[in-house]
Amino acid sequence: MKSKEEQDVALKILHTADWHLGRSFPAFTEEDERKLTRARVDAVQKLLGIAESYQVHAVLCAGDLFDDPAPDEKWWTALLGVFARRDWKNRPMFLLPGNHDPLWPNSVWAEDHPFRRGLPSWVHVIDRDDFEFSLSDEAVLYAAPCRSKAGSDDLALRLPARQVGDRRIRIGLVHGQTFDIPGHQTNFPIAEDAAWQRGLNYLALGDNHGYKEFPPKTCPAVYPGTPEADTFQKTDVGVAVVVFFTRQGSPSIQTEKVGRWRWREVCCRSVADLEQLRKEDLKDCVLRLTFDMDVSLRERERVDAIVQELKGTEAAHGKVGVLQWEEGGLRLATSGEDFSGYELPEVLKTVVAQLQAEADAHDGNVARRALYHLYTTLRGSPAAVRTAERGTAAK
Numbered sequence: 001m002k003s004k005e006e007q008d009v010a011l012k013i014l015h016t017a018d019w020h021l022g023r024s025f026p027a028f029t030e031e032d033e034r035k036l037t038r039a040r041v042d043a044v045q046k047l048l049g050i051a052e053s054y055q056v057h058a059v060l061c062a063g064d065l066f067d068d069p070a071p072d073e074k075w076w077t078a079l080l081g082v083f084a085r086r087d088w089k090n091r092p093m094f095l096l097p098g099n100h101d102p103l104w105p106n107s108v109w110a111e112d113h114p115f116r117r118g119l120p121s122w123v124h125v126i127d128r129d130d131f132e133f134s135l136s137d138e139a140v141l142y143a144a145p146c147r148s149k150a151g152s153d154d155l156a157l158r159l160p161a162r163q164v165g166d167r168r169i170r171i172g173l174v175h176g177q178t179f180d181i182p183g184h185q186t187n188f189p190i191a192e193d194a195a196w197q198r199g200l201n202y203l204a205l206g207d208n209h210g211y212k213e214f215p216p217k218t219c220p221a222v223y224p225g226t227p228e229a230d231t232f233q234k235t236d237v238g239v240a241v242v243v244f245f246t247r248q249g250s251p252s253i254q255t256e257k258v259g260r261w262r263w264r265e266v267c268c269r270s271v272a273d274l275e276q277l278r279k280e281d282l283k284d285c286v287l288r289l290t291f292d293m294d295v296s297l298r299e300r301e302r303v304d305a306i307v308q309e310l311k312g313t314e315a316a317h318g319k320v321g322v323l324q325w326e327e328g329g330l331r332l333a334t335s336g337e338d339f340s341g342y343e344l345p346e347v348l349k350t351v352v353a354q355l356q357a358e359a360d361a362h363d364g365n366v367a368r369r370a371l372y373h374l375y376t377t378l379r380g381s382p383a384a385v386r387t388a389e390r391g392t393a394a395k
Contacts, residue, residue, distance in 0.1 A: 008246050011139045011169055014051040015241040016258075017062035017206030018226040019044055020100065022075040024067075025230075032322045036230075036286070039260050041078045043228040047240040047258045048086060054242050058091065058135055062206030062224070063098025063146060063175030069107035076108055076115035088122045092133070096126045097145040098175035098206055099187060103127060104147075126173065129158065135171075138247070142198075143173035146188060156190045156221075162199025169249045170199060175206040178214070178221070195219040201249045210236040211255065220251060227258040232265050232288055261286050261321065267329070269293050274306050278319060282310070286322040291329035297375040300332060332372060 021040050025033045051059050066075060097103040108115045109125050116125065124133065131143040142159040155174040162170060172195065176188030188207070195203035196219050203221035209230065212223040224241040225234070238259025244252040263286045268274045270293055277289075289310070295303060307325055312318025344352065352374070358367035 009244050010247040010249075011058075011135065011245040012054060012056040013171070013202075013204075013243050013245075014047065014054065014056045014059045015062065015204045015222065015224050015243060016047050016059070016227055017175070017204075017224050018064045018098075018209055019061070019228075020064055020067040020226065020230065021079060022067045022071040023230060028322065028324070035322060036261070040228045041075075041082065042260065043238075043258050044079065045082050045085075047227055047256075048082065050240055050242070050256045050258070051091065052086075056091065056242065057139075058141070059093040060141070060171070060173050060204045061093065061095050062173055062204050063096045064100040064206055065095055065098070066101040066108060069097075069101045069104050069109075071101070071108060080115065080118045083120055083123060086120075088120075091122060092135075093123045094126060094133070094141065094143065094173060095123060096143055096173055096175055096206065097147075099146045099149050099151075102148050103145045109145075130160075132160075135169075139169035139171065139245070141171050141173060142200075146175050151188050154189055154191055154194065156194035156203060157197065159198050159200070161197070166199075167249075169201045169245050172198060172200045172203040174203070177207050178205075190221070192221070195221045201245060202243055202251050210234045211239055211241075212236075213253065218250065220253065222253065224255075229259055229261050229263045229286070232263045232286075234263075260284050264288070265290070267292055271295065271299050271302055274303060278306050278309060282320040284321050287320045287324070289323065289325040291327065293329065294331045294333045296333055297372055300330065300372055301376060303330065332369075 019040055021044075023037065023040065025036045028036065048059070065079075095109075097107070097109050101108065103109050107113070109127060110116060111127075119125070126143045126145045129144050131141075131145075133141045133143075135141055144155045144158045146155070155176055156172055159172045159174070174188075174190065176190040177186050178190050178192055190205065191197065192214055195214075196216065200219050202219065205221055205223045208223040209226045210223070211225040214221040222241060222243075224239060225237045227238060227240055229237045238257060238261075239255040240258045242254045242256060244254070246252075261284060265288045266277060267290045268277065269291075287310070289307070291303075307323075310318055310320045311323045311325075312320075352371070355367045355371045355374075
C-alpha cells in the first residue's frame with residue numbers, strides 16, 4: 001500500500017540536458033579521447049536506468065544532445081541503440097534541439113534523417129515553436145526549440161501564460177542562458193523570473209554545464225548540467241534531476257549521480273606529494289598533473305617512475321583513468337653528488353664537469369637534460385651499478 005506521500009505525488013519526471021554526443025577531446029591521446037567520448041553514451045544509458053528505477057512518467061532532454069546538428073553516424077546510431085534496449089510505451093521522452101544542435105532542415109532532427117526515422121514511437125522531437133503535450137489529465141508540457149546556434153530571443157517567454165482556471169501542473173522545456181552567470185555571453189537569454197511570468201510549476205533548462213537551481217521553490221528554473229564531465233573547470237556536473245510534483249503542483253527536486261569521470265587538476269610541489277597521489281583511487285579520474293618543484297637527478301628518476309605507474313604501459317594498466325602531465329615545472333637541481341659512487345672514465349668525468357658548469361649557468365636546461373640522460377643511462381647499466389656498489393661498500 002502506498003504511503004500518503006506517495007499517493008500525493010501526481011507526476012514524476014527526469015530532467016537532463018547537454019549530452020554533447022560526438023564531442024571531441026583533441027588535447028588527449030586517441031585512446032583517451034575514445035574513453036571520454038564513449039562515456040557520454042554510457043551516461044545516457046545510465047540516466048535512462050534511473051528513470052526506470054524511479055518509474056518517472058516522462059523524460060525531458062533540454063537541448064545540446066549532440067555536439068553538432070549533423071553528428072557523425074556512429075553517435076546517432078549509438079543513441080538509437082540505447083533507445084532500442086527499452087520499450088517505454090507509457091513513458092514519453094522529449095528531445096529538444098539546442099544551440100549546438102539546432103533544428104535545421106538538414107540536421108539530425110529533420111524528418112527524413114535516418115536518426116529521426118529510427119526513433120521509437122515514445123521518443124518525441126520538439127520540432128514546433130508551439131509544442132504542447134499532455135502528460136496526464138493533471139499535467140502539460142510546453143517547449144520551444146532552438147532554430148539557430150545563436151539568438152537573442154527568450155524562448156521561455158515564448159511559452160504560453162497560464163490561463164485563469166488552469167490548475168494543471170505546467171512544465172516548460174527550453175535551452176538558453178540566464179543573465180546571472182558572470183563571464184558568459186548571453187545566448188538565447190532567459191529571464192530569471194520566466195517560470196513565474198508564464199505560470200509554470202517547473203522550467204527545465206539546458207545550456208549551462210553545471211547544476212544550477214533558481215528560486216522561487218514554487219516554480220523553480222533548473223539546469224541539470226551535463227551528465228558526464230567534460231572540463232577541469234566544472235565540479236557540479238555528472239547528475240540527472242528527478243522532480244516530484246504533488247497534486248497541488250509543488251515540485252521537489254532530487255539529483256542522482258550519472259557520470260563516471262572526475263576531472264582533477266593537481267600540482268605537486270614535492271616528491272612526497274606525488275607519492276601520496278599514487279596511493280589514491282584514480283581509476284575514474286581525468287587527471288591533469290603539473291609540478292612546481294626542484295628535484296635532484298635521483299628524485300627526477302623517481303618522479304618519472306611514478307608518472308609511468310600512473311599512466312600505465314602496454315603491459316599494465318595505469319592507476320589513473322586518463323592522465324595529462326606537464327613536466328615544465330620540474331626543475332633539475334644537479335650536483336656532483338648525483339654521480340658519486342660511479343668510477344667514471346676520465347673523458348666522462350670531463351663531460352660531467354662541463355655539463356655541470358653549463359647547468360649552473362643562467363639557462364642550463366639543455367645541460368641539465370643531458371646530465372639526467374647520462375645519469376639514467378648509468379643507472380640502467382649493470383656494470384655501472386656494480387661499480388657504484390663497490391664504491392659504496394668500500395666506504
